[in-house]
Amino acid sequence: MSFINDTLKNDxxxxxxxxxxxxxxxxxLGVIKNQKDFTSQLGEWLISEIFDGELAESGKQRDWDIKIDKKKYQVKAHAKSTSTNRKNTDFKYSINANIDFFVIVVFDETYxxxxxxxxxxxEAYKLVTWESKDKVIRWKDLEANYVIDLIKIIENKSNLRIFINE
Incomplete structure (x- = not known):
C-alpha cells in the first residue's frame, strides 16, 4: 500500500x-501575464491571435483587453465542464464603457x-438581462447573429488548430 501511495504522490x-x-x-511566450485566471488570459490571447490584435499591456486595463484596428475589445472566456449548465456571461459595464466589441469565448473542459x-x-448592452442578482448576456440571445465561424477563421492559422476538433 505504501508503494502505491508513494507512486501517487510522485505522480x-x-x-x-x-x-x-x-x-x-x-x-x-506572452500568452499569459500572470498565474491568475488562465482561462481568461488564454481567451484574450486567442482573440488577439485570430484577429491580429494587440493585447493591453496591463491585466487591469480599464474596460478593454485588446485593440484591433483601433477598436477596443473586451473578452470574456469560459472553460465549460460537462457538468456545468451555465450558458451566460457576466456583464458589468456601463453604456459609456470604453469598449467597441464584447467577445465571449467558450471552451470545453479540454480547451x-x-x-x-x-x-x-x-448591441451587447441592449441584450443584458438580470439573472438572480447579476447582469448577464445569455448565449442563446447571441446565436442568431453573433457567432464567429471558427473553422473559417482558424484554418489559415496553423498555431491555433489545437483549439478545434478536426
Whole structure:
C-alpha cells in the first residue's frame, strides 16, 4: 500500500511541476501575464491571435483587453465542464464603457473551442438581462447573429488548430 501511495504522490508532484513549468513558458511566450485566471488570459490571447490584435499591456486595463484596428475589445472566456449548465456571461459595464466589441469565448473542459461570440458593444448592452442578482448576456440571445465561424477563421492559422476538433 505504501508503494502505491508513494507512486501517487510522485505522480502528483510531477504533474504540478509540469504545470508550473508550462505556466512559466506561456508567460515567456506572452500568452499569459500572470498565474491568475488562465482561462481568461488564454481567451484574450486567442482573440488577439485570430484577429491580429494587440493585447493591453496591463491585466487591469480599464474596460478593454485588446485593440484591433483601433477598436477596443473586451473578452470574456469560459472553460465549460460537462457538468456545468451555465450558458451566460457576466456583464458589468456601463453604456459609456470604453469598449467597441464584447467577445465571449467558450471552451470545453479540454480547451477546445465551442463558440466565439463577437457583439458590437452597444448591441451587447441592449441584450443584458438580470439573472438572480447579476447582469448577464445569455448565449442563446447571441446565436442568431453573433457567432464567429471558427473553422473559417482558424484554418489559415496553423498555431491555433489545437483549439478545434478536426
Amino acid at each position: 502528483t508532484s510531477e504533474a504540478i511541476l509540469d504545470y508550473i513549468k508550462a505556466l512559466k513558458r506561456l508567460k515567456e 477546445k473551442l465551442e463558440k466565439i461570440y463577437k457583439v458590437p458593444f452597444k
